[in-house]
Amino acid sequence: MNALPHTPAGETPIAVVTGASSGIGAATARQLAAAGYRVILTARRKDRIEALAAELTEAGHEAVPYALDVTDRAAVATFAASLDRCDVLVNNAGGALGTEPVSSADPADWRAMFEVNVIGVLHATQALLPALTASGDGTVVVLSSTAGLATYEGGGGYVAAKHGAHVIAETLRLELSGQPVRVIEIAPGMVKTAEFAVTRFRGDEEKAASVYAGVAEPLTADDVADTITWAITRPSHVNVDLLVVRPRAQASNYKVHRES
Template structure:
């Protein structure tokens, strides 16, 4: 039997790479898409060496022409494209933590481009193939920031609210089609790059986000959630799954262990 195909964007690190590993282990042929070609190529080699099927593709989801070329590469031309069964829209990120009054509009624009328009580009380009599969699933990795605002997060909050709205709208518009739309909204996740990128390379500021939190979520925790959602029976749609560490009861309610006395 031919393996079902899953496309994962932002697959070069963090949640994207962990999701690719989970889906490959579940028997999917995984297409790894990200801007950093050398990283996705190394991951594809790793998954292939472990007995999986994987392909690497360098892709910037904010470049519509590149996305269309990617879709053409994956699918045959004509009325009956080769199927894609799962699309995991993971590419995204945050830039800056300034209050709205001091924020750089360019940062807000960049976050909207990748977190919202990037999802739109890839979903539009692959939707014919997802539909042709007869059993497609679109996953949108949003965030709890897409549901609750917080100080210093205005641009990211706005972008992730946009991703949430896009997922909800798609689900309505695809009702009756053989395509599910799943939104996974993680809370506090500690990865190698997210907070560091947000704080423009300031490792100390990034580390302070998780200070005192014994067990924030890991990339693999979120990947496990995604893999579970996409492997439910075809008639089961997980509309929205919010996943947080036990220490985080809400956006502003996080249990932090006190610093040990010196």
């Protein structure tokens, strides 16, 4: 791995990861810590991030837990004010609720998805952008989804939210042109984690498992974390605008090879 592009002489660069309590967020925190970052772990589940911080500290890394709900603007502002510096922001907090068609979907589910996947990204990015710019070499990562690039039946609310996240990244990159901040978007396809599909299907383990039925090797949280960490640790002049990562078995959102 190349030398960290964000390291001022004698200082450890700081990376903030939202939604770090499980899945891709936790995996990304582990990999960034191993890459030499002091990782600030944020999520609503305080016990989870405290356990992860203890794990990383025991392994000789620098990690600090901070309980945070990115949909709470005042809380995000307080969090941002508590940091001495910020070199990297990984906007990972997100999630899906339901698979109902547009005709019968619950607006409350759409609102909840929009709040975390779009407004949460906005809150964290706005609050930390001054520090990222002041670092002289900042990076904003938006973890979107292939759902933010193409739609599919039953995904209307989540697709709309991830399209919003995609547009934030695309627009922010234009607006920051000439500033010392990169904007990276990582759009994963089918990723099998312990919670994503279960949450989407409201706790129905059988339906959640059916998403991955017959797929030999869906992506793992570590696969996506590796991709995020690789993009962040490129030399400062290299900006990975948009990287789509899928398992080999998935050719598109609606074409997946399944073995019998």
